Structure formats: structure tokens, C-alpha cells
Amino acid sequence: AQSVTQPDIHITVSEGASLELRCNYSYGATPYLFWYVQSPGQGLQLLLKYFSGDTLVQGIKGFEAEFKRSQSSFNLRKPSVHWSDAAEYFCAVGPNNAGNMLTFGGGTRLMVKP
Amino acid sequence: GAGVSQSPRYKVAKRGQDVALRCDPISGHVSLFWYQQALGQGPEFLTYFQNEAQLDKSGLPSDRFFAERPEGSVSTLKIQRTQQEDSAVYLCASSSGGAGANVLTFGAGSRLTVL
Numbered sequence A: 001a002q003s004v005t006q007p008d009i010h011i012t013v014s015e016g017a018s019l020e021l022r023c024n025y026s027y028g029a030t031p032y033l034f035w036y037v038q039s040p041g042q043g044l045q046l047l048l049k050y051f052s053g054d055t056l057v058q059g060i061k062g063f064e065a066e067f068k069r070s071q072s073s074f075n076l077r078k079p080s081v082h083w084s085d086a087a088e089y090f091c092a093v094g095p096n097n098a099g100n101m102l103t104f105g106g107g108t109r110l111m112v113k114p
Numbered sequence B: 001g002a003g004v005s006q007s008p009r010y011k012v013a014k015r016g017q018d019v020a021l022r023c024d025p026i027s028g029h030v031s032l033f034w035y036q037q038a039l040g041q042g043p044e045f046l047t048y049f050q051n052e053a054q055l056d057k058s059g060l061p062s063d064r065f066f067a068e069r070p071e072g073s074v075s076t077l078k079i080q081r082t083q084q085e086d087s088a089v090y091l092c093a094s095s096s097g098g099a100g101a102n103v104l105t106f107g108a109g110s111r112l113t114v115l
Helices: none
Strands: A003-005 A010-014 A019-021 A024-026 A032-038 A044-050 A056-058 A064-068 A073-078 A087-094 A108-113 B005-007 B010-013 B019-024 B031-037 B044-050 B053-056 B065-068 B075-079 B088-095 B110-114
Touching: A003 A087, A010 A019, A019 A108, A024 A073, A032 A064, A032 A073, A044 A056, A044 A064, A044 A073, A073 A087, B005 B088, B010 B019, B019 B088, B019 B110, B031 B075, B044 B065, B044 B075, B075 B088
Parallel strands: A010 A108, B010 B110
Antiparallel strands: A003 A024, A019 A073, A032 A044, A032 A087, A056 A064, A064 A073, A087 A108, B005 B019, B019 B075, B031 B044, B031 B088, B044 B053, B065 B075, B088 B110
């Protein structure tokens, strides 16, 4: 069975500082990997995804993530955080075949200090 | 439509009442998913449709939960005899199917509170 672990429940960073959110997954083969962001009262918005190819993927809002097979990780990064980035971030894994469901991590709540 | 639409956005039910939550996916999207998100948790899979066929319902927590998508577009999640532990946000997502099947677009969710 697939699973996702986000070790940090809460993270606080200062505006303008760099950010890294950790994600570790368990899956028998190379999975599809995703990061979603959820603002209060909103649905989940896709930030970026990894299907295959280049292990460093770029997403929206200046986010990037790197797939490291040897570490079973897919950490999310941003070089300079903006106050509007405060939200809940979810990593998700999906099997590498079409039409099946995603498994989500427990989420990391990001707070941004002015 | 332009996005995934869910209604009602908020629902308060007394314990024992039946509720119905509606999802209107993006027009033409073949796949439709329901997820349950408890407070402070990540979403958890409930059920999956491809067109009108319910291909996976392994995540439904009990036989009080029932989902349908009779014409392959709008879906309804029904919860019978609601219990307090059913309180959560219910998220619907859709995808186009095929190679992009795993790129889900989510609705804003329906927040259910059972008193």
C-alpha cells in the first residue's frame, strides 16, 4: 500500500526567507507525486507534479520540488516566501497507472512572519 | 463548468439525519473522486467513478455512506443516519481521464457538522 509522511505539522518562516517542506513516500514502484496547497475554506490547488523525466520540477507561484528516488522524498522548496504563501500544504502520491486515487500526507501548516 | 462545484458549502445536521452532498465536475471529465477531510488531517479517499461506473468504493467508512453518478456527470454523496464522527469536509475532484488521469481538480468542499 502507498503512504505519505509529512514530518512537519507546523512551520513558521519569516517573509523573504527560504522554505523547504518535507515529504517522504512509500510505494513499490516509481509513483506520481504531487504537491497541493489549501487556503482556509478553499479546495486544494495543484502546485506541481512529477510523472517522469527531470527530477526537479517547477510549479506555480515560484515553487519547485525535487524527486529523490534513493531517499523516497519529494520536498517542496521556495527561495523567498511571501505572506500570501501562508496555507496548508499537502504532498500526495498516486500509482503510475491511469485513473486511480491519490494518497495524501497529513499536511504541513505554513505560517509567515512579517 | 469552469471548475468543480460543490453544494451545499456548509451543512449542519442533527445526529441521525440523512444528508446529501452534490458535486458538479468539470464538463467532460470522465473521472470523479470523493475524499473526506477531517479537521487537521489530509484528505482520505472515499470512492471513485469513471463515467457512471463506481470502480472503487473501498474508502467508504460504513454502509451508511452511498455515492452515485447515474448519468456520468453530477455525483451525489449520501450519508444516512449521520453520526458525530461524520463531521468533516467532503471534497470532490474530477479529472479528464487518459494520460492525465491523475491530475485532479478539486472543488471547495462541503463542510458537514453533525450535532
